[in-house]
Amino acid sequence: MEPIALTEKLARAVIEQSPDGLVICDQHGVITYVNDELSSMSGYGANELIGQRVEVLVPLDATARHPDLRGEFLQTNASRPMGPSGDVRLRHRDGTELAVAVALSTIHDASGRSVVASVRDISERMDQERRLQISNEALALAAERERIARDLHDTVLQHLFALGLEMQSLEMIVDNSLTARVTSAVDQIDHAIREIRTTVFTLGSAQRHGSFGQEIQDIVRQATRVLGFSPRLVIDGAAELLVPLAVRVELFAALREALGNVARHAHATEALVEIRVEQDLMVTVDDNGVGIADNSLGKGNGLGNLAARATGLGGTFDIRARATGGTRLSWCVPV
Structure with a gap:
């Protein structure tokens, strides 16, 4: 095999096995080559992309101005990185967008000047x-x-x-x-x-030292003073390992607010706190108090803070009257 042919073969093998996507366009923005990683990232087969304009990979809100940006780059002819802060997106075939970092450069070949874009999924x-x-x-x-x-x-x-x-x-x-x-x-x-x-x-x-279980026990113990009774506590042992710090911070604050709400409004003599982890972290607080009217669900009583903490973590919050009397509060977030 001729040295030049061998070099080209090695170069193509390196490009095909690259962990980054690679797309080459001619000076008119027409795609002439993509590697396997770029196909995987975009959801298109290589044969589907070759011959199309590169704007097929650009988010819809940027396609109109992208040809002008390409023209500016070809005029300056300066290699440059784009998107390290996540502001550059690759449009997938299904319409979703992927945060990417892009490095642009130019090459000269038999067809003239082409633009090479190295695309990394970030x-x-x-x-x-x-x-x-x-x-x-x-x-x-x-x-x-x-x-x-x-x-x-x-x-x-x-x-x-x-x-x-x-x-x-x-x-x-x-x-x-x-x-x-x-x-x-x-x-x-x-x-x-x-x-x-x-x-x-x-x-x-919510930033005390100690184990997850100890933190929860301390919160319930503190609540005893304002409730006038000791709530019963059930904790799933797996929670110690599965609940990350950011979620713990919100959980501890949410539990304080939930028990504080019982102390202020429920007039209860018993309460049960359950904390379980399956696919999500589920916290329930049951009491035997006066209950909550249907038309007051989600109104006042500090319930807005509990809902905000849950939704801030991609979870849900619910409070409703129990069939047997009293109130059930449910706070669920992914872990």
Whole structure:
């Protein structure tokens, strides 16, 4: 075999086995070659792509301006990378779009000047970066919630305690005509203190050290003080291994809000918390309280936060009256 022929054969073998997609177009944007990886990424067979304009692989919202972009590139004749931040997309045959990084260069062959595009699938990397961003945002949110809870406890509550004590001391010295008003004011202060305590409990840090099970037990134990009873707890042992940190942060906060909602509104004497992992993480909180009216589902009571936490993770939230009395809250997210 001639050296030139051998070199061409080796080059073609390398191109065909490349982990990146490769597409070559002539100066008019007509596809003249694609390798197997590009066919796999696009969903087209090589014979279906060859002879078509490269815009068949471009997202629909960019096809109109793409010929001008090709022309600008041919004029500058400068190799360049595109899309490392995920803003470049490859249109699949089924219409879906794939995040890609593209490196452009030009070659000269017997047919004239051609454009070579090396295309790398970066969708998995972008998903990982998105998950990392969600995790970082969740951690930052948890830290901010902890700061607010600490400020409420260390400043607002202490001022209210002091004010309440001072008002109580006035009951001993004011005229009888004012005693009822002072007593009413003290009762309102006590009510405010109870509400803030519940809020502090709801906002409390989800970033404690310890195992997943211990974290959940601590949250339920804290709830006992505001509920007036100890909820029963059932945890699937697999949850320790299967629930990632970003989901744990939201789960801990959601469970606090759910139990805080029971404490504020249910007037319950019993509650059951179940945490199970199958295909999804499922959290249910059952109570034997007054139940919830059908026309109040999803309204107030902090339920919006629970729904937002679930949908933010691609999950669902539901609350409804139980047939046997009381309320069932269901919080489900993928893991």
